[in-house]
Amino acid sequence: MNQLLITADRVITGPADHVIPHGAVLLDADRVAAVGPAAALDASVPTEVPRLRCPGATVLPGLIDCHVHLSFDAGPDPVRAVTEAAAPDLATAMAERATRLLAAGITTVRDLGDRDALTIPLRDSINSGTASGPRILAATAPLTSHGGHCHFLGGEVVSDDGIRDRIARNAAAGADLIKVMASGGALTPGGPKMWEPQFTLHQLRLIVRESARHGLPVAAHVHGTETITQCVDAGVRTLEHCSWRTAEGVVHDPETTRRIVAEDVAVCRCVSGDWQLFLKQMGPERAQAMIDVIGEMRQAGVRFIAGTDAGVPGAHFGDYVGMLEFFASLGFGHPEILDMATTTSAHALALTDTGSLAPGMRADLLVVDGNPLTDLNALRHPRHIYTAGRHLPV
Ligand SMILES: [Zn+2]
Known part of the structure; x- marks a missing residue:
């Protein structure tokens, strides 16, 4: 014994x-x-x-980080670093980042986009005890539009058949879920703007349906207000970022938020440890708008889950408590924050044996x-x- x-x-x-x-x-x-x-x-x-x-x-x-990128280096130019690294070097770096996450008390992570499905062998080595790190749920290559957000990770799809094929390949590689870049993002040079959709509602529905055929849930990276609604229509399980952006600024749609709550969709706001700097860069008006929307969503009963986006610039592996302190600064109670870091995140990831x-x-x-x-x-x-x-x- x-x-x-x-x-x-x-x-x-x-x-x-x-x-x-x-x-x-x-x-x-x-x-x-x-x-x-x-x-x-x-x-x-x-x-x-x-x-x-x-x-x-x-x-x-143990703590849960629902949004990390083990293949990004958290440096000023992660795109260049991830695209130029030789696969064995990248695999070594990812293993080292995994040990840093675990050392911070994070026992489960969801990796929401890697290169060459390198997260899969790392996940398997950790599961078998030959490597040290948190339990990993891996999305492998995120689906994105041609030249779209994080296209350099290899998940570009341009047709319905392309969508089916990419999901089948990710599933065959051993993915635990499918990630879709439903709107643009900040990281990708020349990509669509953050509020611009990358897929139609028809395509989002196809992605969710096709993923379900392989037994996989869908996480959607989404900033744009209209696209958030479409993601909920399509049936994604978690909304990453969910920042309600439009060309005119932050526009929250309370009706969509009501459905997010009713349909038990979780929201991962992705807050890095250097959020104070981030807020400063946003300027007081935009920062306040963002904070107000989080308050409105909380009031409506949205289930927030914990995610740091570790790997993107300024989001260092293991800097998890800084993210929790962001929610404390908005008036979230400590028990509520601990639930976000444990039970609520486990529920959102459909993990019934941890949290x-x-x-x-x-x-x-x-x-x-x-x-x-x-x-x-x-x-x-x-x-x-x-x-x-x-x-x-x-
Ligand atoms: Zn991310």
């Missing part, structure tokens, strides 16, 4: 209002075997099972000093990290 009993001042089992004071978690290999009051578990678990006693600490589920601590769940958990329910900074330097029961540092 490969068991361990961890005790701490509190165990947040998830959702974050479920807290066991003086709690304990019993790990059995890669799974959680029991969760409960420390005194009771201490008494019932055989004395030969090792104890890890963590006074002053909190145990909580909370209960018997049978994967042993994805952190031990942090202090109490993140009152101080998010407590998450910055986890004392212990377990991913599927494997301990880091080893």
